[in-house]
Amino acid sequence: MSSTRVLVLNSGSSSVKYQLLDMRDSSRLAVGLVERIGEQHSRLKHTPLAAGGESREWTEPIADHDAALKAVSAELAKDGLGLDSPELAAIGHRVVHGGKHFTEPTVVDDAVLAEIERLIPVAPLHNPANLTGIRTAQALRPDLPQVAVFDTAFHTTMPESAARYAIDVETADRHRIRRYGFHGTSHAYVSRATARLLGKAPEDVNVIVLHLGNGASASAVRGGKCVDTSMGLTPLEGLVMGTRSGDMDPAVIFHLARVGEMSIEEIDTLLNKKSGLIGLCGDNDMREIRRRIDEGDERAQLAFDIYIHRLKKYIGAYYAVLGTVDAIAFTAGVGENAAPVREAALAGLEQLGLVVDAERNAVRGDGPRLISPAGARVAVAVVPTDEELEIATQTYALVGNA
Numbered sequence: 001m002s003s004t005r006v007l008v009l010n011s012g013s014s015s016v017k018y019q020l021l022d023m024r025d026s027s028r029l030a031v032g033l034v035e036r037i038g039e040q041h042s043r044l045k046h047t048p049l050a051a052g053g054e055s056r057e058w059t060e061p062i063a064d065h066d067a068a069l070k071a072v073s074a075e076l077a078k079d080g081l082g083l084d085s086p087e088l089a090a091i092g093h094r095v096v097h098g099g100k101h102f103t104e105p106t107v108v109d110d111a112v113l114a115e116i117e118r119l120i121p122v123a124p125l126h127n128p129a130n131l132t133g134i135r136t137a138q139a140l141r142p143d144l145p146q147v148a149v150f151d152t153a154f155h156t157t158m159p160e161s162a163a164r165y166a167i168d169v170e171t172a173d174r175h176r177i178r179r180y181g182f183h184g185t186s187h188a189y190v191s192r193a194t195a196r197l198l199g200k201a202p203e204d205v206n207v208i209v210l211h212l213g214n215g216a217s218a219s220a221v222r223g224g225k226c227v228d229t230s231m232g233l234t235p236l237e238g239l240v241m242g243t244r245s246g247d248m249d250p251a252v253i254f255h256l257a258r259v260g261e262m263s264i265e266e267i268d269t270l271l272n273k274k275s276g277l278i279g280l281c282g283d284n285d286m287r288e289i290r291r292r293i294d295e296g297d298e299r300a301q302l303a304f305d306i307y308i309h310r311l312k313k314y315i316g317a318y319y320a321v322l323g324t325v326d327a328i329a330f331t332a333g334v335g336e337n338a339a340p341v342r343e344a345a346l347a348g349l350e351q352l353g354l355v356v357d358a359e360r361n362a363v364r365g366d367g368p369r370l371i372s373p374a375g376a377r378v379a380v381a382v383v384p385t386d387e388e389l390e391i392a393t394q395t396y397a398l399v400g401n402a
């Protein structure tokens with residue numbers, strides 16, 4: 001029997017998101033989520049797309065990731081898709097930080113696990129959970145290839161001029177401080193899908209990708225390769241996000257410590273969890289912010305304006321980095337859905353060939369689509385991201401029909 005299925009796992013510290021895909025036609029057989037692992041009220045939501053699509057949901061204690069994955073397998077098994085199936089070709093894992101080392105998706109062995117572990121100091125929130133996910137899956141199916149797909153990999157093509165901070169080189173190297181970038185799987189997928197939309201090969205186009213979700217990042221992609229991205233050592237740098245500040249003078253941190261008498265942990269929480277849109281106006285959901293703006297709320301308006309101002313600066317910066325731009329692609333929750341954000345981000349940039357067609361921008365749709373007018377010098381596109389499909393595709397490409 002040929003093995004054509006790939007299970008994609010995105011393991012967080014207390015959650016596991018999963019999708020089972022059939023790579024013959026990239027169709028989704030099942031998707032789901034386990035939340036609040038380790039708590040009394042853990043929740044599992046499973047949608048068997050290949051078997052009717054009616055979601056099943058239950059709440060009961062799930063002690064750890066091992067129990068979570070066994071529960072997922074039990075749900076999949078109800079439709080004959082369990083983890084013990086010979087049709088499963090591989091398990092693809094999202095791993096947030098691959099450092100400089102991992103430039104490609106990689107079949108996991110002991111050395112790979114050790115390297116992901118070595119990177120924990122630069123990704124203390126994510127890599128431990130990703131490792132737990134891999135180890136748990138290995139224990140359940142030791143015979144199966146486990147593939148790590150890194151959020152940072154797409155950005156490893158950045159030149160040193162973009163990847164280095166201008167700080168003492170020895171200090172930076174000793175602590176592995178450099179700009180790694182994140183959301184790489186999405187930037188890779190969207191930049192290629194944008195080229196396809198234009199009817200061109202990725203090698204032949206320069207694209208600015210704006211991944212605007214709760215986390216947000218921009219990237220400059222030249223001929224299919226990333227040459228700059230807005231997130232850095234951690235996902236804190238760059239754009240204004242749902243709860244993260246993005247760029248600011250690093251001396252704000254010294255000031256908060258010295259004058260504000262805040263601890264490093266408090267400042268970390270402030271900048272990662274209580275800043276960005278939520279810090280500026282109390283809401284991090286763009287739908288809610290737009291609703292408040294429509295009611296004349298000034299704080300929501302200011303938060304929106306700051307968000308757009310930063311976004312526009314990055315568009316200008318990456319235009320300059322690339323020199324020639326063929327397309328700008330908006331993706332993720334805000335990028336795919338918030339027409340006012342797309343309109344405002346490009347307003348006034350006609351001199352750069354950037355124009356948004358109001359009618360096209362207003363149309364809702366599922367697939368990749370152009371929102372620039374016919375014949376525009378630079379294509380402006382909405383390109384829905386699909387990180388799970390990209391992880392499955394990369395995983396399957398690596399292990400083939402083993």
Ligand code: ADP
Pocket residue numbers: 212213214215242284285286287332333334337338
């Ligand atoms: P994550 O970074 O968590 O993966 P998503 O890419 O799913 O985030 O984006 C989530 C965000 O997308 C929400 O916080 C909200 O701001 C925004 N969003 C989702 N749907 C809409 C919509 N219809 N209009 C405007 N913004 C939306």
